[in-house]
Every structure is written in structure tokens, then in C-alpha cells.
Amino acid sequence: MARGIFRVVECWSYDGDMPKIDVVLVSVDGRRVPEKGVLRLNIDTGFSGSILLTRRHYEMFMLGELPESAFRVYRTLTGEIVMRRARATLTLPKVGVELETFVETPRLGEGKLLAGREVINKIPMLLNGPEKTCCYVSKAELLEK
Amino acid sequence: MTKVTLVARGVDGKLYREFKAEAVRRGMKVSQAIEESMRLWLSSREQVKSEVDINNEAYERMREELEAKYKGKYAVISGGKLIGVCNDLREVREVLRRREAGRHAIVVKVGVDRREEHEWLGGSLE
Numbered sequence: 001m002a003r004g005i006f007r008v009v010e011c012w013s014y015d016g017d018m019p020k021i022d023v024v025l026v027s028v029d030g031r032r033v034p035e036k037g038v039l040r041l042n043i044d045t046g047f048s049g050s051i052l053l054t055r056r057h058y059e060m061f062m063l064g065e066l067p068e069s070a071f072r073v074y075r076t077l078t079g080e081i082v083m084r085r086a087r088a089t090l091t092l093p094k095v096g097v098e099l100e101t102f103v104e105t106p107r108l109g110e111g112k113l114l115a116g117r118e119v120i121n122k123i124p125m126l127l128n129g130p131e132k133t134c135c136y137v138s139k140a141e142l143l144e145k
Numbered sequence: 146m147t148k149v150t151l152v153a154r155g156v157d158g159k160l161y162r163e164f165k166a167e168a169v170r171r172g173m174k175v176s177q178a179i180e181e182s183m184r185l186w187l188s189s190r191e192q193v194k195s196e197v198d199i200n201n202e203a204y205e206r207m208r209e210e211l212e213a214k215y216k217g218k219y220a221v222i223s224g225g226k227l228i229g230v231c232n233d234l235r236e237v238r239e240v241l242r243r244r245e246a247g248r249h250a251i252v253v254k255v256g257v258d259r260r261e262e263h264e265w266l267g268g269s270l271e
Contacts, residue, residue: 062197063248066252076266
């Protein structure tokens, strides 16, 4: 396992005890979501997908949806949930990071605003629980491999 | 026909006043205007649904051919037709803008996008 010293680039506070992340999403046809400001997502490491949206937010991505045969099926504690899925670009405005990603919403139901592991695993991030802050970090010095 | 009494909290006051004034201008009761709005909203949902169905049926019809010819490229389907095959998402955006796709389009990476199984454990699940 590589060990190193990490430099904190930007930190922001949890909301209460919930780690959050501010993002801007852009649909395949170039629409910014939200039109102004940022979308605040709960960080949920129990969700293995990318970005879960409410139905209202997801409708902005209907021009880049995947076919139904490529929708994901999520196993949950209470059974399976089929999610609609569309392509999007995600930006972290605090640090200028841009990623291609998927946005999803339940085929039935209202959805939520969440960032799941598929996104979190692409971002070098520190969740500092005792101080209730999330930090974006970059590797400053590699100590050993 | 059963009639129900609605109480709605948190409705935008300005929007409601405009809605009520428009109902009066049309000589309707607010309850009649709400019923008409509900019918219109539900019918617009059906319109989107049918566009979604048309595009999905078209994709399933052309799926084998797409996988034989365009593996790894982005296929864009709108209005029940293949409207573009693109190398990247920038090209996809141009196709969608040029062709003025309706309210729904399928963008699929041919041979790559498939049904996947994932998990959602506890956490934010209600």
C-alpha cells in the first residue's frame, strides 16, 4: 500500500452529522443543473452507484438516458430497486474537478440527492469525522510504496 | 364520483394568487381549475412515457445491428430513429442540438452499457 503526505486543497463542513458535497451537473445536451448555484448531495458510502437524484432533477437529463435494458438494479435491505440512468458530467466547483458520471433516479418513486461510492472513489477526499469536515486532498509527497 | 377535500401546505403564494385569478377570468371555480391542471399534468406524463417507449423499442430493434457495426461508439436515438453515431460526448451534444431532439433521447455506448447489479445498504435508504 502506498503511503504519503497529503495536502489539503479545500475543506467544507458537514451539515449536522452528515457529510455533504456541492456539485454542478451538466447534461449531455449541455444544460447546467442547477441553473444557478450548486447541488448539495449527501455522501452515502452504502450506495454503490454514482449520483442519485430526485425525479424533478433527473428530468433535466432525459436527453441522455440509457436504454431501459441498461438500467441498474439495486439490491437493498427491502428488495430490488430499478433505477433510470442517464449520462452527465459532474464538476466540483470548489476544486475545479470534472468527471463523466451517471445520474439515476428510481423508476418508481421520488428519489433523493446522494453521491455514492462510484463518485466518491474517484475523488481524493478526507472525511474528518471528529471535526465534521470534508476535505479535498492532493498527494504532496510519496513516502513509500 | 367521489369528491375529496384537499389541504395543501407550502404552496407558493404568488403562484396560487395568479392561478386563482386565471380561474376567475375563465369563469371557473378553483377546484375545477385544479382538476383541469391535474388532467393536463397527467396527460403530459403520458406523452413523455410514450416517447421513452418509442425510443426504447427502436433501440431494441436495432441493437444487434448497432453492436455489429458500432461497438464502443455512442449511438443517439430520438423520435424512434437513430439520429447519430458519435465518437465522444462532445459529438453527441452537437447531434442533439442540431437535430432538436424532443423531450427524450437515448444515448448508449454500444456494447458497453448493460444492465448492472448494484447495492444500496441502509444509510440513506428509507
